[in-house]
Each structure stands twice: as structure tokens, then as C-alpha cells.
Amino acid sequence: MTLFVLKRLGSLLASLLAASLVIFLVLEVLPGDPAAFMLGLNAAPDTVAALRDQLGLNAPLWARYGGWLAGMTVGDFGISYTYRVPVADLIGARLGVSLPLAIYALTLSTLIAIPMGALAAASRNSPLDTGIMGVTQLGIAVPNFWFAMLLVLAFSVGLRWFSAGGFPGWDDPYAAMKALTLPAVALALPQASILARMMRSALIDTLDEDYIRTARAKGLSRGQALRHHALRNALIPVLTIMGLQFSFLLAGAIIIENVFFLPGLGRLVFQAINARDLIVVRSVVMLLVFAVVAVNFIVDVTYALVDPRLRRPVT
Amino acid sequence: MSLLRVKDLSLSIGPTPILDRVSLEAGRGEILGIVGESGSGKSLTALSILNLLPRHSRLSGSVIFDDIKLTRLSDRALNDVRGDDIGMIFQEPMTALNPVKTIGAQVAETVLVHGKAGRGEAMAIARQTLDRVGLGAEEFPLSRYPHELSGGQRQRVGIAMAIALRPRLLIADEPTTALDVTNQAQVLDLLKDLVREDGMGLILITHDLAVVAEMADTVAVLKAGRVVESGPVRDVFRQMRDPYTRKLFSASAHVPARKAQQSARTLLEVEGLVRTYPKPKPAPWAPRAFKVALDGVSLSVAQGESVGLVGESGSGKSTLARAVLGLETAQAGEIAINGAPVRGPGDTAFATRRAMQMVFQDPYGSFNPRHTVERLVAEPLHLLGTEAPSGAERRRRIDTVLTQVGLLPADANKFIHEFSGGQRQRIAIARALIVEPSLIVLDEAVSALDVSIRAQILDLLAAISERIGVAYLFISHDLHVVRAVTDRVYVLKDGKVVESGATSEVFERPRHDYTRALIAAAPRLDAALKTRFGE
Known part of the structure; x- marks a missing residue:
């Protein structure tokens, strides 16, 4: 198991290095000079040249790449062209919103989806199953921003339980969590719908396996066989989807962030791209790559925990 | 008095009739062989006894086990019988075990689910049972997983799960079909020993007449959901009153007419x-x-x-x-x-x-x-x-x-x-x-x-x-x-x-x-x- 984890860690580092090279090169060949953009249309060429020099844009390619990598290892992502503050601070503040939001939404969706999927699978083809499948169909079909606005109408404007938007900061954790609740619910709904359907079909497949019949022949009830034997075997495909969803939630929440005026990562990237703030773009993209790779690593290790066959190769 | 009496058992799944008034008897310490070709309903006969049938099944007739009418029990009440009084072994050793649980946990589960012992004692019983089926502690600790075992070894784990509580009746559905000859012989010997030592009844379902001839005391020949002939092995196999039994016999001993080819090239x-x-x-x-x-x-x-x-x-x-x-x-x-x-x-x-x-x-x-x-x-x-x-x-x-x-x-x-x-x-x-x-x-x-x-x-x-x-x-x-x-x-x-x-x-x-x-x-x-x- 230790060896398995070490191997996975090795491939994690390799993917990160490869990704950093691709990101760096792609953003280098992209048109648009950040110096010219910062100084505006009427800037004198020598002023632009001076700024380029100051920003370190004239150094050789490999030196800039090396410097970027070395900086990142100590948490120095450079200074934002437009905000004129360290990118690390900028991202740190946004991450303080996006990361809890993603975790919150994923937790909600898992808590809803797993029992719903299991219930639907256990009562396959019953009215309950049809009902659950209908709800999840709706959950996938409804755009989440529209659902977000409905939530605002119902719980902020109507019932006045939550504020309609904004984020008060983490000084008051209760208020912060409260502010993230409606966005998390809006994000969780479609994810939970996908996950519940996935859970249902994976469970139905495993319920048809021979070992479930064996379990029943041992005297387990239908429910016991489902809980003790089918559930863990059905978890593998579900874990894959959860890993993908987490990466998506981290950066893909831009529309929901806009609906609720949340200062999250999605909005940061959007603004940075508009302003040609390549340092910020590069760092955020790198961070997202790191998140995806790290989540994949965690999913892989969890696979191995769930399924002993994956811990070591069959001999 | 017999241990299990199946009387006029009929089964249909959806609109398809599967079994037609099947009657069987199995005694204590005896082996009943059920033979037939695929589609004859022999596996479903076994599953009907424990009512482990697919959805949309309709069962009629009676199954009486030791004076208890199983066909009248609720699913919950049957759970107490399954695994405790009647154990079952299946054909596919590769898929009949849960891949993510250790063999120890799977054998101990039989004991635990019937509330016969605490966790520690159940593990001890699992150890004893695995020893008994020939999987010794040194090479096969309880912490082994099914994928680390061969087909024959997995089938032994399957048997251990079925006999952990020393059931009075064991139903084995093609237990050796997926195994090669040497493994088959060992598993059959093991089953024979269990019947002798525990005085257990055994229902052995197989397509192989030779296995029945070696093992069984009585035999029932099944064709298209009906018992065409049954009785002591000696009588049935010697007299072969039904043409279908004769046909099975000649087919399984069939040697095609062919000339030996002698070519130098x-x-x-x-x-x-x-x-x-x-x-x-x-x-x-x-x-x-x-x-x-x-x-x-x-x-x-x-x-x-x-x-x-x-x-x-x-x-x-x-x-x-x-x-x-x-x-x-x-x-x-x-x-x-x-x-x-x-x-x-x-x-x-x-x-x-x-x-x-x-x-x-x-x-x-x-x-x-x-x-x-x-x-x-x-x-x-x-x-x-x-x-x-x-x-x-x-x-x-x-x-x-x-x-x-x-x-x-x-x-x-x-x-x-x-x-x-x-x-x-x-x-x-x-x-x-x-x-x-x-x-x-x-x-x-x-x-x-x-x-x-x-x-x-x-x-x-x-x-x-x-x-x-x-x-x-x-x-x-x-x-x-x-x-x-x-x-x-x-x-x-x-x-x-x-x-x-x-x-x-x-x-x-x-x-x-x-x-x-x-x-x-x-x-x-x-x-x-x-x-x-x-x-």
C-alpha cells in the first residue's frame, strides 16, 4: 500500500511539471503585451520597454520559467499586473471563498445523492424509484443559475432567512457559512442529480452480481446484502464522478459566484483574462491543475482503500 | 423420515413456465443428485427451495424441511433458515465471493448474521471452518482476499461459508463445473467427507452423470422442468426406464465413429x-x-x-x-x-x-x-x-x-x-x-x-x-x-x-x-x- 501511494505521488509530481510547462508556453505565445495593455493605447514605446524590463518580460524564456517554478515552491506567484499586489494574496483570499464553497456543495450533493441513489436502486422499478429518477432528471435539466435565482426569491426575498448575496468574511464563521449556503445548494443540485443516477445504476449492476446471491443464501436480508456487499462495490464509479465534480466546483462556479456576488476564483480568472493579467491567469490555472491532480491522487488512493485488488497487481 | 420433501413444485417467471410439478426427497446423511441439461430447471429448483428467485417469479407447491413448510414462510423468516439450517454453494467460484472483503470476514459473516457468536468467536469459527475445507492458517490467513486465490481455493471458501454453521442440508449447484479434474476430485471428496462427518444431507446439482454415479445415493433426472425419473442411483442408472435417461447416458459416453488418420506428412x-x-x-x-x-x-x-x-x-x-x-x-x-x-x-x-x-x-x-x-x-x-x-x-x-x-x-x-x-x-x-x-x-x-x-x-x-x-x-x-x-x-x-x-x-x-x-x-x-x- 505504501509503495502504491509513493508511485501515485511520483506520477502526481510528473503531471504537475508537465502541466506547468504547457501552461507557461501557451501563455507565452498568446498575443497581447501586458506592459502595453497596462500603460494604455497612448504610451510611448520606451515607457513600454522600460515596464517590460521592470516586469522581467525581457529575460530569456527558460530563465523566466525557472524563476516562476522556483517562486511557486516558496509560495511566491509574482505580482499581479493590474492589482499590483502579490498574486499569492489575491488567490489566497479568493480561495477562502471558493474552496469552502466547493467542499460545502460536494458534501451536500453526496449526502443527498448516495441515499437517494441507494433507495432508488433498492426499490427498482417501483413508484419511489420512478419519483426519484424524475426529480434527478429535473435537477440535471434546470440551469443552476435559474435555480439560484429561485432560491434567492424564496429564501432571501420571500422568507428573509438568508441574505441575497455578498460574503462577510471568515471573522464570523456562522455568518460566512450562512452566506455560502444558498450558493452551495444551487451548485449541489445538478451534481447530486448526476451522482444519484450514477449511484443507482452502479448499485443495480452490483445487486445482480453472484456474490449478492451468495450473501442472500447465507441468510442476509435484501437490505443487509445491499449495505454490506453491494454498496462498497458500487462506490468505485461513484468516486470517479465525485473527483471530477470537485475539480469542476472549484473553478466552474463562476455563474453562481456572479449571482450571489461572491469574491471567488471563477470571477478572479474572468477579470484577469479580460485585463490580460497573465501572471494571475497563469497562477490560477496552475492552481486548478494542482487541484485536479491532487483530487485524482486522493481518488486513486481511495479506490485502493475500497478495492483490495487495486492495491497490488495480481500475480 | 426424510429431511427435505419437495412436492408438486411449479414455477414460472413472467409468462414462461420453468418447473412443472417437481417432487423430490432428500434424507439425512444422503446425497441426492439432480441431473439434467441446461434449461431443464435444475438450478432454479435449487433456488426455489430457499426462495432466492428472480423478480416476477410465481411459485406453487410445497417445500417441507424437517416439518417446517418453507413455502409458507415470509422472506424474513426464511433468512433464519438460509445459511443456518440450509447452506448453498454456487457454480462460479470466481464471482460468487465479494471481491472487496477478506475471506475471513465472509465466512464469519454467516455466523454473525445469525447472531450465533460475537465477532471474535465468529472469526475463530471461520478459522476452524477454513481449516476444515483444507485452507490452512499458514498459507490462507483470514486476511486473504478472493483475488489472491485460485478457482479451486475460492470454491473451498464458498463451501466454508455454507457449512460454517453446520447446516443440516447443503445444496451444491454445479460446484465443480468450473474446476479442472484434480480440483474437481478434491472438492467432491471434501463434500463426501462433510456428509459423512456431519450427517448432513446434500443435494448435488450437475450435468455430469459420472459425478452423480460416483457420489449420489438417489438421483432425479430433470427434463424441461419435469422430473422424468427418480430413485436410487443403482436402479435408475441400471434400468433407465425413461428414454430421456437412456439418451443422456448414451450421449455422455458417446464416441464418434472415426477412422484413425495415418499420414506421414x-x-x-x-x-x-x-x-x-x-x-x-x-x-x-x-x-x-x-x-x-x-x-x-x-x-x-x-x-x-x-x-x-x-x-x-x-x-x-x-x-x-x-x-x-x-x-x-x-x-x-x-x-x-x-x-x-x-x-x-x-x-x-x-x-x-x-x-x-x-x-x-x-x-x-x-x-x-x-x-x-x-x-x-x-x-x-x-x-x-x-x-x-x-x-x-x-x-x-x-x-x-x-x-x-x-x-x-x-x-x-x-x-x-x-x-x-x-x-x-x-x-x-x-x-x-x-x-x-x-x-x-x-x-x-x-x-x-x-x-x-x-x-x-x-x-x-x-x-x-x-x-x-x-x-x-x-x-x-x-x-x-x-x-x-x-x-x-x-x-x-x-x-x-x-x-x-x-x-x-x-x-x-x-x-x-x-x-x-x-x-x-x-x-x-x-x-x-x-x-x-x-x-
Whole structure:
């Protein structure tokens, strides 16, 4: 198991290095000079040249790449062209919103989806199953921003339980969590719908396996066989989807962030791209790559925990 | 008084009737054999006793176990009977165990779910039971997972789960069908011992009459959901009052009429073949270890000859077949067919490949379900390159091979799901014949078929060989079949040929201990009846 984890860690580092090279090169060949953009249309060429020099844009390619990598290892992502503050601070503040939001939404969706999927699978083809499948169909079909606005109408404007938007900061954790609740619910709904359907079909497949019949022949009830034997075997495909969803939630929440005026990562990237703030773009993209790779690593290790066959190769 | 009485049991699933007034009795310390071909309802009879039936099943009649009417119990009440009073073993040891739980936990679960002991004691019982089925603590600690065990070992775990609480009745559904002969003999011995030691009743479901002849006290013959004949094994097998029993008997002892082929011309020549596979490394710095699948195998097949290849699972039979077909690259040694070299997937000429074709074991998995039979059968024609026939000539060839295997030209337009297992195997043979090969490799080609269908296919193969002089390399773990249809035989063990020679010579006077053990382990109908009942 230790060896398995070490191997996975090795491939994690390799993917990160490869990704950093691709990101760096792609953003280098992209048109648009950040110096010219910062100084505006009427800037004198020598002023632009001076700024380029100051920003370190004239150094050789490999030196800039090396410097970027070395900086990142100590948490120095450079200074934002437009905000004129360290990118690390900028991202740190946004991450303080996006990361809890993603975790919150994923937790909600898992808590809803797993029992719903299991219930639907256990009562396959019953009215309950049809009902659950209908709800999840709706959950996938409804755009989440529209659902977000409905939530605002119902719980902020109507019932006045939550504020309609904004984020008060983490000084008051209760208020912060409260502010993230409606966005998390809006994000969780479609994810939970996908996950519940996935859970249902994976469970139905495993319920048809021979070992479930064996379990029943041992005297387990239908429910016991489902809980003790089918559930863990059905978890593998579900874990894959959860890993993908987490990466998506981290950066893909831009529309929901806009609906609720949340200062999250999605909005940061959007603004940075508009302003040609390549340092910020590069760092955020790198961070997202790191998140995806790290989540994949965690999913892989969890696979191995769930399924002993994956811990070591069959001999 | 009998332990289990099944009376007038009828079952239908949806609109399909499955069982028709089945009546059976099983006594304490006795073995009841249930035999029948696939589709006769023998497995569903077993599942009906414990009511583990698929959805939309309708069951009528009665099952009385030790004065309890099981057919009247609720599912909850039946849960107390299942695993405690009545244990069950299934056919597929590879899939009948939960892959993510240790064998200890799975055996202990039987004890735990019935509340017979706490966790610690249940684990102790699991240990004792695994010892009892021959999986000792040293090599098989409770922490082992199913994927770390072989098929025979997994089947023992399955038995341990079923007998952990010493049930009064054990139902075994084809418990040895997926195992090779030596494992089969060991598992059957184990079951026999359990019956004797615990005084347990055993219902043994099998398609193999020889197994019943060796094991059972009473037997019931099932055909299309009905018991056509039942009684003590001696009476049923000696008298065979029902024509169906007689038919089963003659089919399972069937020897196709064929002339031994004597040709001096060598067709296939295999010389010193070595095939190794790299094992996964335990650590990146560890030296690479290799598993030797074939260890210097030499063999030859003459024109029109039928050659058998026998051995246990893992002996290298299938690797050899794949190498001969050019699907596998050997590390050392030579293969030549008609003098042309066979080197592996990339390096074997189409003209060489054309000389050999194959028929696989699984008549259900070896066809693309979305192609018509015409397309399936015509597939090897691409080996002919520019000489491949087209249009009317292509159609004529397809018609010819379909007729040769006993099907109709009109079958070419059908899809594979419209055919039974035996018909599918005929289509597989037609597919092999279409390029007029000189050698057909048959890898367990009749193992999945019922005895009567198997007899037909063996006859067909003999007739084809006689007519067009094709040679067969017949790979099987079924010694009876190999004995019936081959001229010469090679015995393979751990990648080496340990014995070879004329089939009758090897079977009657085996020289190697391994061959002797294989032959002794294979159940034989006539021999079993003779030792048990005399005459």
C-alpha cells in the first residue's frame, strides 16, 4: 500500500511539471503585451520597454520559467499586473471563498445523492424509484443559475432567512457559512442529480452480481446484502464522478459566484483574462491543475482503500 | 423420515413456465443428485427451495424441511433458515465471493448474521471452518482476499461459508463445473467427507452423470422442468426406464465413429517453444521475475491427424494454442505450418494464417452480436487478400460451409442471438472452414455444451475431418472427450510436455505419475458404477 501511494505521488509530481510547462508556453505565445495593455493605447514605446524590463518580460524564456517554478515552491506567484499586489494574496483570499464553497456543495450533493441513489436502486422499478429518477432528471435539466435565482426569491426575498448575496468574511464563521449556503445548494443540485443516477445504476449492476446471491443464501436480508456487499462495490464509479465534480466546483462556479456576488476564483480568472493579467491567469490555472491532480491522487488512493485488488497487481 | 420433501413444485417467471410439478426427497446423511441439461430447471429448483428467485417469479407447491413448510414462510423468516439450517454453494467460484472483503470476514459473516457468536468467536469459527475445507492458517490467513486465490481455493471458501454453521442440508449447484479434474476430485471428496462427518444431507446439482454415479445415493433426472425419473442411483442408472435417461447416458459416453488418420506428412511442427511473461515487480528496484508459461514445448501434428492436448488450468494449454495461431510471440523456439514459419502477431503472413483457424470455448462471447451470420462466417476471407471471392461466389462459399455444419443457407441472414449454444458452435466451425484451413485449433470447444449437443458436435467434427482431411489440435480438460476423438495426445504440466503418444496407449498405460493422477481424478461413468454396484 505504501509503495502504491509513493508511485501515485511520483506520477502526481510528473503531471504537475508537465502541466506547468504547457501552461507557461501557451501563455507565452498568446498575443497581447501586458506592459502595453497596462500603460494604455497612448504610451510611448520606451515607457513600454522600460515596464517590460521592470516586469522581467525581457529575460530569456527558460530563465523566466525557472524563476516562476522556483517562486511557486516558496509560495511566491509574482505580482499581479493590474492589482499590483502579490498574486499569492489575491488567490489566497479568493480561495477562502471558493474552496469552502466547493467542499460545502460536494458534501451536500453526496449526502443527498448516495441515499437517494441507494433507495432508488433498492426499490427498482417501483413508484419511489420512478419519483426519484424524475426529480434527478429535473435537477440535471434546470440551469443552476435559474435555480439560484429561485432560491434567492424564496429564501432571501420571500422568507428573509438568508441574505441575497455578498460574503462577510471568515471573522464570523456562522455568518460566512450562512452566506455560502444558498450558493452551495444551487451548485449541489445538478451534481447530486448526476451522482444519484450514477449511484443507482452502479448499485443495480452490483445487486445482480453472484456474490449478492451468495450473501442472500447465507441468510442476509435484501437490505443487509445491499449495505454490506453491494454498496462498497458500487462506490468505485461513484468516486470517479465525485473527483471530477470537485475539480469542476472549484473553478466552474463562476455563474453562481456572479449571482450571489461572491469574491471567488471563477470571477478572479474572468477579470484577469479580460485585463490580460497573465501572471494571475497563469497562477490560477496552475492552481486548478494542482487541484485536479491532487483530487485524482486522493481518488486513486481511495479506490485502493475500497478495492483490495487495486492495491497490488495480481500475480 | 426424510429431511427435505419437495412436492408438486411449479414455477414460472413472467409468462414462461420453468418447473412443472417437481417432487423430490432428500434424507439425512444422503446425497441426492439432480441431473439434467441446461434449461431443464435444475438450478432454479435449487433456488426455489430457499426462495432466492428472480423478480416476477410465481411459485406453487410445497417445500417441507424437517416439518417446517418453507413455502409458507415470509422472506424474513426464511433468512433464519438460509445459511443456518440450509447452506448453498454456487457454480462460479470466481464471482460468487465479494471481491472487496477478506475471506475471513465472509465466512464469519454467516455466523454473525445469525447472531450465533460475537465477532471474535465468529472469526475463530471461520478459522476452524477454513481449516476444515483444507485452507490452512499458514498459507490462507483470514486476511486473504478472493483475488489472491485460485478457482479451486475460492470454491473451498464458498463451501466454508455454507457449512460454517453446520447446516443440516447443503445444496451444491454445479460446484465443480468450473474446476479442472484434480480440483474437481478434491472438492467432491471434501463434500463426501462433510456428509459423512456431519450427517448432513446434500443435494448435488450437475450435468455430469459420472459425478452423480460416483457420489449420489438417489438421483432425479430433470427434463424441461419435469422430473422424468427418480430413485436410487443403482436402479435408475441400471434400468433407465425413461428414454430421456437412456439418451443422456448414451450421449455422455458417446464416441464418434472415426477412422484413425495415418499420414506421414507433417503439417504442424513446434520445436522447443518458450514463452515467459514478466511478473509485476514488488518494488521498482527489484529485479524482474518471469512466469514461465511454456518451457521448451515440442509437438507435431500430421496432415489430417487429430491431436489432443490435456492438462490442468495453468498448464500452458491456451498459451500454446495462441502461439500456434500466431497470436503470441514466443521468446524461443520455432513453429512451422506446412513449412512456413509462424512468428507472432506482426510477422505471420496472411497466407500462413489461412492454414489454421480456431474454435473457442464460449459460444456466447465469441461472436459480435451486431453482425449477421453471413458477415461473421465470411470474416476470415480477408486472409485470402486479392483472391478473396466476392458477390455470388462469396455467397456460394458461405452457403457451402453452413450446409457442411448442418445449418441452412437461409441462416446467413440471421443474427447470432437467434441460435442456441450448439448452433453457435456450428457457426464457429463454419467460420473456421470457410478459408479451407489444414488445421483447426479447438480450445475447449465442446466444454460449455450439454452432453447431447456435445455428441452431435463431435460427430460433426469427425465427419468434416473425414471429408476434407483437416487436422485438429484438440485442447480440453475433459479427458473423456479427448480419448474419444484424438489419435495422439500430449500431456502438459507447468509448461512442459510430460508424456505423449498414441491416445489409447497413454490412457491405458500412462507412464507419468501426473498422467495417472489426471486419469484417476476424472470421473468415469461405467467405472464408477462398476466399483460401487459391482458387475
